[in-house]
Amino acid sequence: MKTIFRNENGAKEVYIQAYDRTLQEWDVPVESTYLDTSFGKTHILISGPADAEPLILFHGFGFSSTMWIENVKPLSKYYRTFAVDFIGDINKSEAIRQITSKEECASWFREILSGLGIERAHVAGLSYGGFISLVLAVYAPQLINKMVVMCPAASFQPQSKKFLIKCLLAGIFPTTKRLNNLMNDMIGKGNQVNEILKDQFITGMQNALPTNKLFPSYMKDDELRAIQCPILLLIGDQDIQYDPQKAIARAKHLVPLIQTKLIADTGHGLAMERPKTINALMITFFKTTANQKYGAV
Incomplete structure (x- = not known):
């Protein structure tokens, strides 16, 4: 199968070095492991107490599981965290075939949980990881x-053409200036993202190209109505991919057990921009008892 890396002249090595530099700043003990699945080897970063509730983390498109660098320490106090490198994206996972449908994505997830010995888990995702x-x-x-x-990428609203064009150009012409501009456009005004993580993203985009075949899409009403697990939806009020208010309104209208919150002065990179706020909201939500009433926050 075609590799994600743009050339055979050290591109993989350069990227792995950048990934590992970020991982050196992981502020809790971490186990790096691979699970064999029918789609290839899936790389996972594991932290937290072995007997704690499992929490699966899915990263944004073009990033990797190191995206959770500002979140993993507080989350791992309460949960056994499994930050999964989505197969086909720019990370350490090694695909032998691509996930091409939502059903195949679910099959891949079942294989991961089975390999980890987990029956049920909490799940959290940002951007593409939110769609997944x-x-x-x-x-x-x-x-x-x-x-x-x-x-979440698309899902509740179509992504704007302007947003998609910016992402496409960054993938085709991944200059440092263009990638920095893309990152600056995605985060809220005046906000900062971990510089080592930012450098990893730029290095990744310049040395690799995602081969994902399951693209973010506008989810059907029937799909959203079928969701039965409690969900907390968080969207930054400066998210550029779509109108945040319209996304929240549709989610509240269709998803049964949902809480929503618009995060002030924040863009698309919530967990990276406002880690303290997001960590607190996640932990509080996961600790809420099942019999409490769900609704808008």
Whole structure:
């Protein structure tokens, strides 16, 4: 199968070095492991107490599991965290075939949980990882307890053409200036993202190209109505991919057990921009008892 790396002249090595530099700043003990699946080797970063509730983390498109660098320490106090490198994206996973449908994504997830010995887990995802999380809520509901979805790619609203063009140009012409501009456009005004993580993203985009075949899409009403797990939806009020208010309104209208919150002065990179706020919201939500009333926050 075609590799994600743009050339055979050291591109993979350069990227792995950047990934590992970020991982050196992981502020808790971490186990780096691979699970064999029918789609290839899936790389996972594991932290937290072995006997704690499992929490699966899905990263944004073009990033990797190191995206959770500002979140893993507080989350790992309460949960056994499994930050999964989505197969086909720019990370350490090694695909032998691509996930091409929502059903295949659910199958891949089942294989991961089976390999980890997990029956059910909490799930959280940002951007593309938020879209993947919602897909799993529809197509693998028996495996999920509760879910936090942050600025999900498409899902509740179509992504704007302007946003898509910016992302496409950054992939085709990945100059440092263009990638920095893309990152600056995605985060809220005046906000900062971990510089080592930012450098990893730029290095990744310049040395690799995602081969994902499951693209973010506008989810059907029937899909969203079918979601039965409790969900916390968080969207930054400066998210540029779509109108945040319209996304929240549709989610509240269609998803049964949902809480929503618009995060002030924040863009598309919620967990990276406002880690303290997001960490607190996630932990509080996951600790909420099942019999409490769900609704808008």
